[in-house]
Amino acid sequence: MEHINENIIGPFNKHIYPKITDQQFYVETFKEFRTEFNNILNPYSANIQQKLSDITKEYNISNYELIILVVIAYFIVCKILKCFRKKEVRDYRQVTDRTMGFFPSLWYNCKSKTFQFLYKNVGFLRNHVKKEIKKTKEQFLKDFSKDFTNQTFALPKKSMKPEKLQDRIIKAYSHDEEITNNNKTSGQRYCLQNDEEEMKDFVKNFIFHNPLHAAEFPGSRQMEAEVIKMTCALYNLQGDYGITTTGGSESIMLGILAARNYFGQKKKITKPNIIIPTSAHAAHYKAAFYYDMEPIIVPLDKNNQVIISEVEKAINKNTVCIVGSNPNFQSGMQDDIPALGKLAIKYNIGLHVDSCLGSFVIPYAKDLGAKNLKDFDFKVPGVTSISCDHHKYGCAPKGVSVVMFKNNEIRQAAYFSYSEWPGGLYATAQHLGSRSTAPIAGAWYAMMSHGQKGYRQNAEIIINAVNYLKKEINSIPQLEVLGNPEVCAIGFTFNKTLKASIYQLDDELKPKGWTLSACQKPESLHISITLRFAESVKDFVKDLKEAVKKIKQNPKLHAKSKSGTVGVYGASGQIPDNALKADVLREMIDVFTRLRPETGLNKTPKKNKKPQNQ
CATH class of the missing domain: 3.40.640.10 (Type I PLP-dependent aspartate aminotransferase-like (Major domain))
Structure with missing residues (x-):
């Protein structure tokens, strides 16, 4: 160990420690500072002890009773201060998370608090974030309203003719059906087409009946x-x-x-x-x-x-x-x-x-x-x-x-x-x-x-599909099923053999018509097996294997996408604060019930290619 330079040690220690190591220097310096610090505090502590001693003698109070009085006084002061403090309102995003562990939680909180401080106090950062949120919101509005035609912004002055009304209703219905009336969606439509049609005929008689008025609607x-x-x-x-x-x-x-x-x-x-x-x-x-x-x-x-x-x-x-x-x-x-x-x-x-x-x-x-x-x-x-x-x-x-x-x-x-x-x-x-x-x-x-028989038959179809999917997914070297599901849903992700995001796989499957649910913690894809999906489960496995093969050959496929699942979850992962993520989600919700701006609103959008019904 080299000796400390005397100029660095300074005159305070130079004559006392002419030749010392780094470790010795820090230990001795700490001891000296502690001694000096105690010398400063001693007069005050001695004074406090003397006053407490005088109080105990004057009022004939034992040390035990004095401790109790100090504790009571402490709680009284806390209560008084609490009355003057502004009441804390718990934000719905505040949770007690016991899943991260002490150090990861500490690190996340540090990042989050730092970001919140910078966001509140650095103008250009705040403006940049708001600009990006606004841009994202505009893109969502564009995507979610692209199929809107002949938008209505106010009550029509006259009643619309029945045939025109029917035409509008058929168009709205058709837009929904083109996307969802197939065997390729996860957990959106659980019944088969025939069951839905029978159900419509039955329930239409009850749409204006209100069980709030129990006496008037006994049926x-x-x-x-x-x-x-x-x-x-x-x-x-x-x-x-x-x-x-x-x-x-x-x-x-x-x-x-x-x-x-x-x-x-x-x-x-x-x-x-x-x-x-x-x-x-x-x-x-x-x-x-x-x-x-x-x-x-x-x-x-x-x-x-x-x-x-x-x-x-x-x-x-x-x-x-x-x-x-x-x-x-x-x-x-x-x-x-x-x-x-x-x-x-x-x-x-x-x-x-x-x-x-x-x-x-x-x-x-x-x-x-x-x-x-x-x-x-x-x-x-x-x-x-x-x-x-x-x-x-x-x-x-x-x-x-x-x-x-x-x-x-x-x-x-x-x-x-x-x-x-x-x-x-x-x-x-x-x-x-x-x-x-x-x-x-x-x-x-x-x-x-x-009845019991019908539901049991449906359950058997669903469970058989889950078991088939579980076996086939686990047979793909790059994929693994989360846990060992046995009922009606399944989740899977890439294992460590493939350096890619499972969201890339989702974006590769979408053009083939498959609509899965993206999940996080861990990144995974979810399927709720419906009766419709069960009918096409073998087709799904075929397309899944082809998609995995493509990503294995090119692990960067869709990796930099700004749209789709990769775009949404990739952008979310870049936000270091849950509160801001929640703000972005609220902005997205605004979009769901918003019409396009009135400019050019009557133009019919280009027809997107939809997956064929199966």
Whole structure:
């Protein structure tokens, strides 16, 4: 070790340490500074000790009593300061994420906070970001409104002729049908064409019936009650403690609301939280936002199932509910519901089972060979609510689902009632007031026309398709299936043998007409196997193998695309702050219900080539 230069050491140490090493120098310097620092503080600390001693002697207070008084004074000061502080409002994007680990989480927070500081205080950066967001929004508006023709911006002065109205309706319907009425889309249309046509003829009679007015629409009320009772029986609930909703999100939200109200009141919890696996549906976060709850995210294991020990670690005195997927969306894997039920009983909290996707497939899956599935319904101790979508594998029209509860007391915790409204006594079980009976009637028709036998046959088709896909995808050296799905959905990604993004594969499959769902954490592609998709699953495997082969030959294929899945998720990955990502998403939502600017609005767009129906 070389000696320290005397000029660097300075006159303070030069004569004391004429020849020292680096390490010795720093140690001795620290000791000297510590001594000097203590010399500065000693008079003050001695003075404080003397004053405390005088107080104890004057008022005859023991040291133990003095400590108690200091602690009480501390809490009083904190309470006073809290009164003057501005109340913190929890942003819906704020979550407690237990999945990243300490150092990755610290690194991400540092990047995020740095970006937020620069965004707020550096004008040109803020302007650049806003400019890019505006550009993205304009591009989305262009893409999403390119098929709009003959836009209407205000009520017509005169009534439109019936034949012209019919022409407009047919054009709008045709635009939708050209894209979705085929066997190549994931989880968009669950019924076969013939089933849809029969359903339309039945539900059209109920579009103006409103079950809010229970006395005036007894037929609607009976169908709704029967739908609830049949669904409860399917999930081994002896009672009829269910609520019909407009879809899976509302069913999940009412299940969480009931848990918040029931267990929150029972345990006197004022700041409730909910434990959510990474794989759980986003509607659980929506529930946390709407109902002022803290979402706590817990990680998954290598099979894409929630880690039970991590769930237990996350539970605290403010927890009102934990969540299990049956199965989850990204990979089609089921969480360990019995193990979660034990935790719910142990800590006296709710357990919501999200079976929106599994719905009318998973009750038959074990009998059809799904050996790894665990129990999931109300036979499992600890389960307090289950959501089940009829408009998926129940083959009902869009807009109907049921959330079921263990008992009526928990169900009533989701109700809203107000007895002092001048308009009369008001109470609803759902978020909505007025509703159309049509979706409920559609669910009733689907359940009665399929029966146990029909749904079991459908489930067998779906499960066989999942098993076939799983086997074929795992046979492709560059791909791997997430976990071991056995029910109705499957997720897959590139393994480490191929240095490319799975989103490139999605963009390669799109021109052939395949519409899959892009997922993240990890990057993957998802397929909800519908009856339609099951008919063309062999064609999909053929195109999938060809697409993988192309990307293997050229790993940069679509890699720099500014549009499609690569463009969207690539741009998202470049944003270092979740709050800004959420802002961008809100801008995108604006576009969905916006017309093109009035300039040149009546020009008919160029016809895009659509995939042929199969």
